[in-house]
Amino acid sequence: MQWTYPMLTSTRGSDMKTKINKKNPGFFLSAGILVFFILAAIFAGYIAPHDPEKANLELRLKEPCREFPLGTDHMGRCILSRIIFGARISLSVGLLVVSSSLALGLAVGSLSGYYGGWADEAVMRIVDAFLAFPSLLLALGIAGLFGAGFKNLVIALIVxxxxxxxxxxxxxxxxxxxxxxxxxxxxxxVGDMHVIVHHVIPNIISPLIVMATIGMGYVILSAAGLSFLGFGVQPPTPEWGSMLNEGKTYIRSAPYIMVFPGIAIMLVVLAFNYLGDELRDLIDPRTRKDIE
Incomplete structure (x- = not known):
């Protein structure tokens, strides 16, 4: 993922506020979806109707009903409860990976660009080497090397x-x-570090925030993909990607096992992507329209 953005100027703040205040159904719908999933993740223990890891074979493959609004899986576990608790895993992975990657990339990129010279060339060749690999395949290789699990999944995606x-x-x-x-x-x-921290970074952080917003959706989707392949969070811990993997055997007899986790992934990823596009439009004068 690579984007190039112009820097914000001090005269743009009022325009941004004006545009944010304008009615934008898509923006508020995306924000509402994210708030919904974030609140569900925070209060999962209070709103989930059942224990997400408790198996009951007598209730296996039960279709959606009043007691189990989204049905049960092959182990008799409540799919709704597992999706709610799975939001914790997916959003936690996204937040940890994006915040760590942003901090590391900002530090390396700022120092490299500020000082230039041979160090800059060496750092950029390393960056080019990482960007040359298909990201999901590289993450898959790293996760396979270190083993499955939440911690290794986060490390693989940060790398x-x-x-x-x-x-x-x-x-x-x-x-x-x-x-x-x-x-x-x-x-x-003034020393170089003072200039970088107090003058350079505040003027380059906006496009990085936009990239991080869009990157949240990418990381959540990648984490789900790795878990689906068996290299992420392992059952019985509820995670959207592993839920898709568990449900693939029953795609014909009980498609809802895969459909509902897939819808959750789709909604969250689309919401982050749309918010990122909106933020990009706010800070990029080439995409902003005159406000009447």
Missing amino acids: VDWAGYARLARSSVISVKEQDYIKASKGLG
């Missing part, structure tokens, strides 16, 4: 995700480090 943030941060730093306010700070004798 393949940080490079995109580093490249964007580096290109953004190069575009601002020659600005007059940066030269003025250096002229006052």
Whole structure:
């Protein structure tokens, strides 16, 4: 994932507020979907109707009904409860991976772009090497090397995700480090780290936030894919990707086992992607329309 964005200017704040306040059903629908899943994850222990890991073979493959609104799986576990608790896993993986990748990529890219020279060339060749591999295949290889599990899943996705943030941060730093306010700070004798932290990063963080918002959906989808292949979170822990894997055997006799977790993944990923697009439109003057 690579994007290039112009920097925000100090005169854009009022325009952004005006555009945010305009009616945008898609924006608020996406935000509402995310709030719904976040609240469900936080209060899963209170709103889930059943224990998500408790098996009861007498209730296996029960179709949706009043007691089990989304039915039960092949072990007699409540699918609704497993989706609710699975939101914790999926959103936690997304948050950990994106925040860690953003922090690592921002640090590496900022230092590389600011100082330049041979170090910059060496760092960018390493970044290019990571970006050259198909990200999901690289994550699959790393997860296979270290083994399945929540911790290894997060590590595998961070390893393949940080490079995109580093490249964007580096290109953004190069575009601002020659600005007059940066030269003025250096002229006052301020140290390089002070300039980077207090002047450079605040002016390049906006496009990285946009990238992180869209990246949340990508990471959640990748985590579900790895779990579906057996390299992520393992049963009986409820996780959307592993639920799809467990339900594939019953796709003909009980399709709801796969359909409902698939819908949850689709809604969350689309919501993050739409919010990311909206944020990009707010900070990119090439995509913003005049406000009447």
